[in-house]
Amino acid sequence: SQQGEEDPQALSIQEGENATMNCSYKTSINNLQWYRQNSGRGLVHLILIRSNEREKHSGRLRVTLDTSKKSSSLLITASRAADTASYFCATANFGNEKLTFGTGTRLTIIP
Amino acid sequence: DAGITQSPRHKVTETGTPVTLRCHQTENHRYMYWYRQDPGHGLRLIHYSYGVKDTDKGEVSDGYSVSRSKTEDFLLTLESATSSQTSVYFCAISDRGDEQFFGPGTRLTVL
Numbered sequence: 564s565q566q567g568e569e570d571p572q573a574l575s576i577q578e579g580e581n582a583t584m585n586c587s588y589k590t591s592i593n594n595l596q597w598y599r600q601n602s603g604r605g606l607v608h609l610i611l612i613r614s615n616e617r618e619k620h621s622g623r624l625r626v627t628l629d630t631s632k633k634s635s636s637l638l639i640t641a642s643r644a645a646d647t648a649s650y651f652c653a654t655a656n657f658g659n660e661k662l663t664f665g666t667g668t669r670l671t672i673i674p
Numbered sequence: 675d676a677g678i679t680q681s682p683r684h685k686v687t688e689t690g691t692p693v694t695l696r697c698h699q700t701e702n703h704r705y706m707y708w709y710r711q712d713p714g715h716g717l718r719l720i721h722y723s724y725g726v727k728d729t730d731k732g733e734v735s736d737g738y739s740v741s742r743s744k745t746e747d748f749l750l751t752l753e754s755a756t757s758s759q760t761s762v763y764f765c766a767i768s769d770r771g772d773e774q775f776f777g778p779g780t781r782l783t784v785l
Contacts, residue, residue, distance in 0.1 A: 596773060605764055605776035606717070651716060660705055660724060660771030661732065666716040 567595075567652040567665030575671040582639040584668040586652030587632075593657045595628055597637050600649045600667070609637075609650075639670075647672045677701040680765050680777040688785050693752040695780050697765030699745075703775075705768040706748040708732075708740060710761040711779075717764065723748055724771075755784045 570585045586595070594613045598606040612619045612628045612635065619626045625638040639646055649669050653662040678699045687693050697706060707722040709732075719732030721740040729740050737759060739751045752759055762781050766774040 594772060598776075603779075605778050606766075606774075608773045608775065611773050653717075655772065660768065661707075661719055661722060662774060663719075663733075664709075664717040666714065 567654050567663065569650070569652055569665045569668040571668060572666070573669045573671070575673060576642060578642055578644055578672050578674050580642055582642050582646070582670055582672075584637045584650055584670070586635045586637070586665055588635075588652075588654050589633065590656065592630075592654045593659070594655050595626075595635050596653045596655070596662065597624075597626060597635075598651045598653060598664075600651065602648075606651065642670075642672045644672050644674050646670060678765065678767055678775060678777040680763075680780050682780060683778065684781045686783045686785065687755050689756055690754050693755050693782065693784075695750045695752075695763055695765075695782070697748040697750070697767075697777060699748075699767045701767060701769070701775070702745060703767040703769045704745075705771050705774075706742065707766040707768070707774065708738075708748065708750045709764045709766065710734065710759075711764060712761050720750065720763075752782075755782075757784050760784045 567586045567588045596611045597609040600606045623640045628635045649667045651667045653664045681696045708720040709717040718734045723729045723742040741749045765777040768774045
């Protein structure tokens with residue numbers, strides 16, 4: 564069963580605009596991670612946010628975590644064509660080295 | 675994909691035949707994982723390893739076995755391949771059991 568569910572399933576925006584993707588999960592977590600997957604490639608780790616953190620930044624990426632609502636959001640600012648990819652959230656439970664992935668958001672940046 | 679390779683990258687096989695996929699890492703990471711990725715399901719964990727000869731089942735382990743006799747190699751075996759095992763298989767590694775690094779994937783087709 565999927566722990567994380569991304570929303571929306573697909574998103575198309577103009578280059579330069581900001582993109583926001585959301586992830587909801589069901590049980591308590593130790594950390595939540597976001598990954599990117601370009602077509603035909605393996606996943607690439609973007610950012611990890613721990614359960615005691617509320618916001619984290621990495622370059623043009625901003626991740627928020629609301630444990631009371633069991634949700635996270637990934638914001639990509641000033642989008643570029645190279646940001647076109649699928650984005651997945653993944654959750655890790657306490658004392659567990661396994662990740663549970665959502666089904667992903669397909670982001671398309673229109674030049 | 676640096677430091678982690680998968681072989682073969684593509685394979686076509688027939689129903690009922692055994693198939694072994696290999697994951698090789700040069701990072702000396704403790705944890706290794708096998709996932710399958712199917713449309714509409716995201717990534718699902720098949721098996722993972724937390725050390726040499728130490729493995730555990732994931733969400734979709736039926737019909738699969740694994741072995742890890744060396745730190746650098748993690749083998750996934752489909753004991754008797756079925757058409758439902760047609761998928762893209764990803765190996766991942768992790769040093770501390772948090773962020774994971776993925777291989778390039780193996781596309782397996784079972785006819």
